[in-house]
Amino acid sequence: MYAWPVSSRICQASGQWSIMESKTRWKYTKIYCKEMRCPNPDRFDNGEYFPRGPYKVGDNITFVCSDGYIPRGSMERTCKSNAKWSGETAVCDDGAGHCPDPGEPPGARKTGLRYDVDERVSYTCALGLDLVGSAKRTCLESRRWSGTEVSCQYPYAFDLPEDVGQQFAGSLSGLLNTYEKKAAVGRTVKIKKDGILNVYLLLDASESVGENNFDISKKSIEDLVNRLGSFDMIVQFGIMSYATETKVIINVHDKDSSDVDYVLEEIENKLIYNEHRNKQGTNIKGALTSVYNMMAFQKGQYKEDEWNSIQHVIILLTDGKSNMGGRPVDMINRIREFLDIKPTREDYLDIYAFGIGEEVDRSELNDIASKKDNEKHIFTLEDSEKIKAVFSEITKIENYGEMCGLNDESSSDRKLHHPWNVLINVSKENAGGTSPCFGSLISSQWILTAAHCFKGHTMDQYTFEIGSATYKAELRIIHKCYNIIRKANRGIKEDYDYDVALVKLTEKVEFSSSARPICLPCTEMANRAMKKPKTATCNDHRQHLLSSVSSIPAGFLAKSKDKKELEELKVEIQHNNAREDCISTIKKWDKFHNITNLQDMVSPRHLCVNGEMSCKGESGGSLFVDIRDRKRFFQVGILSFGIYNPCEKKTVRKPSSNARDFYVNVLEVLPFLRKHLEGELQFLPGIPDLEEIVCPA
Incomplete structure (x- = not known):
């Protein structure tokens, strides 16, 4: 069940409760509890599904292909406790296209039926659902679709921490497997022995976050820094907090940015919520501008071929939407252009957006996050407490290449x-x-x-x-x-x-x-x-x-x-x-x-x-x-x-x-x-x- 609208009341000095207000500032006289549901399939090409919706939490759905079609994805799916379907989009493919049939996720409507090189498909979501992923995808010569699969989500549908940990770790494994040039979660590994990985951590310190939630996220990134710092490649960290203005804690081009002990000490002593007191709007574009400035300064320290071999990972943690400074996507486009990110260089930039709390603007985070086939870069969590569980899973990588002395703590055995x-x-x-x-x-x-x-x-x-x-x-x-x-x-x-x-x-x-x-x-x-x-x-x-x-x-x-x-x-x-x-x-x-x-x-x-x-x-x-x-x-x-x-x-x-x-x-x-x-x-x-x-x- 979920509350509609998401509302709050304050106990006033008079001893009376205030008027009920939603996060959108509309006033209500009554709050309703509605049953959580998973999106209905709009249609299912070349096959049938049953039963018909609506689908409550715990309900199952089965897909069956017509004769002559190849089943892909999950033919059996369950509506999970977060109002999202388990498994992957079910598809019945005839194998005739250059690219596989990209399918039509529940709640989505696809336009475009041709799957040859350079052909495009586009997606829209049913009313009341947020689109996450690539609204437009192109069939590439590599027989893969550009961008990432669409998901249509209800506003109350958050990610489960265990799913986020696995998906984020799966994406990072393509970066951290440093020795073998092999497919890993749909990508080709680029980092070599003694390669360089730049990790930029952007922590929201806006007023709505609150000091307690800020400190939870701070502890989580300390754990991430400590773990990433144990891998063989050189990991250089750029750390900052942001609200109305951005406070840079560590520049990625600092001489000690790869010294984990130094980085952790700086986070502990300088990453402080109250540094943004009285200036606590949410200026995501300003934080991304600081990342761009770090990149621009650092580029001058390397030869061109060395610079082009560096991979960059931006991890943004925010509880809400940007309300000042302009559109963050404009700076994302500028960063992509500066790093010369094109189809042959997509692996050199990964942007992960973590939305935490009830006011997450999925549309804005979707604009910011990277979109790569078979990977997920945008995650939404109900509260900061969930980030603890997520970051404990993030670096439990399945394939560590030849790295020695690693003790896999992900197994219960x-x-x-x-x-x-x-x-x-x-x-x-x-x-x-x-x-x-x-x-x-x-x-x-x-x-x-x-x-x-x-x-x-x-x-x-x-x-x-x-x-x-x-x-x-x-x-x-x-x-x-x-x-x-x-x-x-x-x-x-x-x-x-x-x-x-x-x-x-x-x-x-x-x-x-x-x-x-x-x-x-x-x-x-x-x-x-x-x-x-x-x-x-x-x-x-x-x-x-x-x-x-x-x-x-x-x-x-x-x-x-x-x-x-x-x-x-x-x-x-x-x-x-x-x-x-x-x-x-x-x-x-x-x-x-x-x-x-x-x-x-x-x-x-x-x-x-x-x-x-x-x-x-x-x-x-x-x-x-x-x-x-x-x-x-x-x-x-x-x-x-x-x-x-x-x-x-x-x-x-x-x-x-x-x-x-x-x-x-x-x-x-x-x-x-x-x-x-x-x-x-x-x-x-x-x-x-x-x-x-x-x-x-």
Whole structure:
């Protein structure tokens, strides 16, 4: 149900309610509640539909094509709670046109029946419905229609947050998939490795928004900035708030506009609602003029071919219609002309318009937003609270290309989290008491794990579970300095120095949300993830990941209570001055009293960790850090051994303040990794040759 008209009354000092007024300032004596309905199809060419309308929320409609026609779209649709139809426009196509039949959405009337190159169709909506999309579309040589599909909507029909998140994320995925030139949501990917994406965020601070709603939207764009900043390409931000006038917080051409920490700090301290006090009209054209000025200034900083390769995304958040400054569409046209946006360059500009609240002027936002086939750029939400749910979904991209260290948080299945983890098993008939191990996927065909995981078995006896698939291996490489019995004559039964191994799979892993690599330090992939310059060295990565601080927060993967899922447990790497005290805890355990020199047990290649401890069967797993909480994970350690098994004879992990785990420091075995992976991964300068490494006695 919805209220008609949308009205309000104020409790006056006299104790009486004011006259009821609608948002359009008409006075009413009574308010009505009407049942929400979805638009009726005006007609359905080359087929039939049933039942006939009207259609209430929850009603279904079925489309059936006549013989000889090809069904496309959704033949079964449901009237959703927001008075919009589920699925896509149903079409019965004869396949005769150069372009497919564009169909006729419910509530719309199409003019034009020819679908050859350069032919046009036009749309109008029934009385009382707002048209969103391209009123005129042209059949292109690419067999696609220009613009975007029409939707006819009632004024009370808002978008559902979950739909907005998916649609916006789907559109952005064509921008954020940075490595493969392939179709993604109807577009060809343009951004390359180290490409540049300009993101302009325009936040409405007009009087009708209110400070609370402004702050909600502000928090949402902070989340968006933080997430977009984690991707490999260079993302430069332009941030502004606008009302009667525009206040620029960050110019896209500022030297620090791609530094996420700087951008977030500026948003927190300078994006303030009260900055527009007493001047709180809605001048959208003025805000877009500021975007144009940024572009014009920035263009002079680049060579022509560099400038033409930059993609631009404008995200406008507003609660109402522009009431001053002129028509926003005029500035949109000027921006398109300045960027030379034509059919061959449509992918270089995306304009998203978010209308929030009851007074959204869909017609005006429709003029502003981009119109691209199979994409949606205009969204309307009932209130600012809904924007929270939307922006939490926006960057849950399905295809991240080859980007390393990304943990897809969009899945409710915890087994898909930390998709670099590998479960290493030995066939039961050959196990002979051997425990399973973990490893980490570091490229499409290579796994990094511990050397001690391979005890007397051939590679054909092992299986490697990654995501939902199981793989076999063709090659195993153990570090030349690994020798588990090296110190047996010194009372050290097992020596875990250089406890590292590489495994090459027989086939490549196809990257997905459940199977993708972790970032390996001192590689180009990790360098892009850190946003380091191309001139960065391996020492820069060392300082970034294992800095001068003594305690570094980290995580490792453990089997859950039922051993069917994985969970991330938190630990701290005791580094630099804290390392010696961390190691000395070993003496508190009776079983290690005979160890006179702890350096015999813990090598300089080991990281000492306290906190949650690992259990038997988790050796070889990754120790990882997430610098500045960017949701990009870098492997710094390989689980080698622990002095305490918290799961022994227990159904849950039993903590101990004196327990320690030791991980092989990945940065200390990079010569080994580079020697065997140089054709697979690109390594940074500053790594010694493996031949220069002298194995300990």
